[in-house]
Every structure is written in structure tokens, then in C-alpha cells.
Amino acid sequence: MKRHPHFFLILIPLLILSCEVRFAPDVRVQVKGMIISDTGEPISDAQISVYTRRSSGGYINAPGPLGTDDYLLGRNYSNQDGTFEVTSLFDRDEDFSIVVFNENNYTNYSYTTSTVDYVPENLTFDLETLTLDRVATIDYNFTRTSVEGNTFQYIFNFRDTACLEYYVEGVVDSGLSYCYQNRTLNRTLNDNRPDIAGRFSSPYATVVDFTYSINEQDPITQTFTIDQDNYEFTFSY
Amino acid sequence: MSLHLVIKKTVLCLFIAFAFGLNAQNNEGLKEAIESDVSITDSKQRNVAYSIGYHNPIPTGDNFIGNGLEGNGGLNFKVQIYVYKQFFVGGSLGASYFDVKDPSVVGDYKKTRIAEQFLFLGYEFIPTENFRVGLTASVFGEARYKNQKSDNVYQIDTALLNSYGVYLTYEISREFMIYLDYAFRVDKTRINVPTALEDTFRKGAFSQIGIGLKFSFIGKDFISLF
Numbered sequence: 001m002k003r004h005p006h007f008f009l010i011l012i013p014l015l016i017l018s019c020e021v022r023f024a025p026d027v028r029v030q031v032k033g034m035i036i037s038d039t040g041e042p043i044s045d046a047q048i049s050v051y052t053r054r055s056s057g058g059y060i061n062a063p064g065p066l067g068t069d070d071y072l073l074g075r076n077y078s079n080q081d082g083t084f085e086v087t088s089l090f091d092r093d094e095d096f097s098i099v100v101f102n103e104n105n106y107t108n109y110s111y112t113t114s115t116v117d118y119v120p121e122n123l124t125f126d127l128e129t130l131t132l133d134r135v136a137t138i139d140y141n142f143t144r145t146s147v148e149g150n151t152f153q154y155i156f157n158f159r160d161t162a163c164l165e166y167y168v169e170g171v172v173d174s175g176l177s178y179c180y181q182n183r184t185l186n187r188t189l190n191d192n193r194p195d196i197a198g199r200f201s202s203p204y205a206t207v208v209d210f211t212y213s214i215n216e217q218d219p220i221t222q223t224f225t226i227d228q229d230n231y232e233f234t235f236s237y
Numbered sequence: 238m239s240l241h242l243v244i245k246k247t248v249l250c251l252f253i254a255f256a257f258g259l260n261a262q263n264n265e266g267l268k269e270a271i272e273s274d275v276s277i278t279d280s281k282q283r284n285v286a287y288s289i290g291y292h293n294p295i296p297t298g299d300n301f302i303g304n305g306l307e308g309n310g311g312l313n314f315k316v317q318i319y320v321y322k323q324f325f326v327g328g329s330l331g332a333s334y335f336d337v338k339d340p341s342v343v344g345d346y347k348k349t350r351i352a353e354q355f356l357f358l359g360y361e362f363i364p365t366e367n368f369r370v371g372l373t374a375s376v377f378g379e380a381r382y383k384n385q386k387s388d389n390v391y392q393i394d395t396a397l398l399n400s401y402g403v404y405l406t407y408e409i410s411r412e413f414m415i416y417l418d419y420a421f422r423v424d425k426t427r428i429n430v431p432t433a434l435e436d437t438f439r440k441g442a443f444s445q446i447g448i449g450l451k452f453s454f455i456g457k458d459f460i461s462l463f
Binding site: 020 | 346
């Protein structure tokens with residue numbers, strides 16, 4: 001069979017070039033703002049990261065922001081007084097985001113926008129004052145003390161700790177934004193697994209609905225308010 | 238055609254013109270220098286010199302280079318043509334390498350490679366038999382910053398380059414020298430930034446200390462050739 005070395009000579013540079021990612025040349029943007037807690041205290045040492053997500057149409061898909069820092073454009077931390085300034089590279093992308101993250105002590109915030117046709121005024125993303133709620137963890141523990149064969153079904157209904165605001169040309173779009181949405185956690189316990197222990201997080205002062213049903217009887221709902229950093233919830237059936 | 242291409246082409250043309258055109262002049266100049274009873278300065282006259290060197294950039298000042306980067310070597314190639322006596326013009330092509338020491342100043346990347354090219358003017362003093370001291374100043378210069386996050390993920394900045402230098406050469410033989418040099422670089426960037434970052438990004442500065450080899454050709458200055 002006749003070989004075609006020229007084909008490979010052309011293909012290899014093309015493959016190499018197709019993997020290249022170039023962010024916007026000759027530009028830096030600044031992200032600034034202030035982070036306070038729901039009680040009005042400044043939050044220091046929160047991590048503010050600027051990401052772009054190139055959902056590449058090529059053969060090799062670009063990894064997302066959570067997987068790698070290849071798409072991290074800039075990062076800094078908030079000061080003692082809660083203010084922050086991040087100097088960052090810029091990229092024209094449909095999924096450009098600024099993520100505020102704080103070691104699970106506070107809720108997370110994300111400013112998301114498309115920069116394909118939008119550049120902020122004075123190249124500055126001013127997030128102004130962001131209020132983050134304190135986050136509590138709820139440790140639950142269910143044990144079966146009754147006879148074998150009994151089943152237990154439970155549902156926790158609580159608020160999530162993430163807030164994403166979607167902006168279109170600098171104006172928030174409430175239809176595409178979601179903050180502290182309701183989440184549910186449910187499971188049925190039976191002879192295969194009669195006991196369970198687990199954990200979830202929710203903003204402080206959230207009222208949690210706990211609904212349960214034993215042996216598929218009418219469900220009973222209890223509510224409790226998270227008033228501690230580590231809320232312990234135990235139940236036996 | 239962009240400015241950096243003009244500079245690159247000028248340097249290459251100077252190199253090619255002199256590399257091919259010199260030999261004839263060279264022997265003549267050499268003969269003349271030996272035969273005639275001339276001053277030290279005349280016998281030391283060169284018409285062209287090439288150099289290749291290594292340098293280390295040292296970021297300075299309150300700017301994005303000074304605050305955000307750390308020098309990590311560099312290479313350069315220069316050609317200089319003696320236009321009239323010890324006055325010369327020249328061209329330089331090179332690269333300077335940096336590591337990012339504080340990404341919160343410059344943005345999130347790990348390394349910068351500056352590809353640099355400039356034309357320069359200068360004058361050379363010959364204080365003793367074997368030493369030369371030269372002063373140089375750039376006239377046109379371009380720098381292209383390749384800011385790399387990883388091998389395939391990068392961003393480009395560009396700048397107009399200004400370089401002011403001094404060098405000391407020692408002649409090992411009539412045509413072969415080693416040199417030490419110092420240069421101060423100020424790059425005026427084209428980076429678009431918010432008003433709050435203007436002071437940091439408008440200019441970047443660094444010093445560079447280098448060492449290298451220089452090959453020179455004995456002969457008349459450029460004007461005397463005609």
C-alpha cells in the first residue's frame with residue numbers, strides 16, 4: 001500500500017494548533033466588590049476566581065472550571081474589611097464567571113455572563129456588596145429500633161448553599177439566575193439497609209421540613225430551624 | 238506590516254548584507270591598518286560586529302513586571318555597524334524569560350516569554366589596548382509577551398520597547414571578544430486596563446545583566462567605505 005507521509009506532516013501541526021487556547025490579547029479586567037455576612041460583618045480571606053469555560057467544538061473538549069485551572073483567568077482573596085480586587089485576564093466566551101468561594105463557612109456566589117459581545121464599562125466587573133449567609137451542616141442519623149421488616153421513608157426539604165446570578169450586558173436576568181433553591185434529600189430504609197448516617201449543608205436559620213413515613217403509612221411532617229453550626233438530627237423508628 | 242516585522246527584517250538585512258559584503262573590505266581594511274602608522278583608535282576601527290549573549294532580567298519598580306514577575310534568563314543576538322568611527326547603529330533580536338511570582342498582580346499564568354527586537358544607536362570608547370566600553374540606546378523597539386498558563390494555553394501582550402545599555406568588551410584576539418553588559422528596559426505596553434490598573438500596566442521595567450561573545454571585523458567605518 002502506498003504511504004502518504006505528507007498527510008501526516010499536515011495533520012500533526014493541525015492537531016497541535018487545534019489544541020491551543022489563546023485568551024484575549026492586550027487586555028486585563030478588574031473584578032471588585034465587598035463581601036459581608038448576613039449579620040453585616042466583613043468576610044475576609046474569601047477566594048474570588050475568574051473563569052472562562054471554553055466548551056470547545058473540536059475533537060478535544062476543553063475541561064470545565066472545576067476540573068482544571070487551565071481556564072482560571074485570575075484569582076485573589078478578600079481583605080480584612082471584606083473588600084476585594086482581582087486582576088484578571090479576559091476571554092470572549094459564552095460562559096464567563098466570577099466565583100466567590102469560602103471554605104464551606106458561607107454560601108457560594110457566582111456571577112455568570114456571556115462576554116462574546118459584552119465588555120464591562122471601564123473593563124471593571126463591579127459586584128458591589130455581596131451578602132453571604134453563614135452555612136451550617138446537618139448531621140442526620142437514623143436507626144431502626146423496631147422489629148425487622150419495618151420500612152422508613154424520609155424526605156428533607158431545605159435550601160441550597162449556592163447562588164448563581166446570570167447577567168446579560170451588566171443587568172441581572174432573574175429567569176436564568178437561581179439562589180438558595182429548595183433541595184430535597186430522600187431515601188427509603190428497609191431490611192437491606194435499616195440504618196443510615198449522612199450530612200448536608202444549608203444556610204443558617206433555614207427552616208427544614210422533615211417528612212417521614214413508616215411502613216408506607218400517611219406521611220408526617222416536622223420542621224426544625226438550623227440554629228447551630230453543626231446541627232445534629234437523630235431519629236429512630 | 239507591523240513594526241516588529243520591520244525591525245526583524247532590518248536586522249536580518251543588515252546581517253545578510255554585511256556577512257556577504259564584508260570579506261572584500263575586510264582584507265583591505267586589515268592591510269591598511271597594519272601598513273599605515275595610525276593611532277590606536279584607527280587600528281582598532283571595526284566596521285561590523287556580531288554578538289550572541291545570555292542575560293538575566295531583574296524586574297524593577299512599582300509596575301506589573303517589578304511586582305509580578307521574576308527573571309529566569311534570556312538570550313540575544315546583536316549586529317552593530319560602525320557608521321562613523323566609533324558611532325554605530327545596530328539591531329537586536331532576543332528573548333527574556335520570566336516566572337510569575339504573584340499572579341494576583343498580572344492575572345493567572347505561570348510564565349512569560351518576551352520576544353524582543355529593536356534597532357539601536359551607540360558609541361564605543363577604547364580606553365586601553367584590549368578593552369572597549371560602549372553605550373547604546375534603542376530607537377525602535379517591539380516586544381511581544383507570551384504569557385503561558387500551560388503549553389497550549391496562553392495570552393499575548395505587546396509593547397513598545399526602550400532599552401538603554403552599557404557594555405564592556407575584552408579582546409581575546411583581534412576579532413574575537415567577550416563582553417559583559419547591563420541594560421535598563423522600559424516597555425510601554427498596549428495593554429487595555431481599567432483606570433485603577435493604569436499605573437501598574439502602562440509601563441513595565443527591568444534591568445538585565447548579560448555576558449556573551451562578540452565577533453568583529455576589522456575595517457573602515459561605513460562612511461569611509463564609499
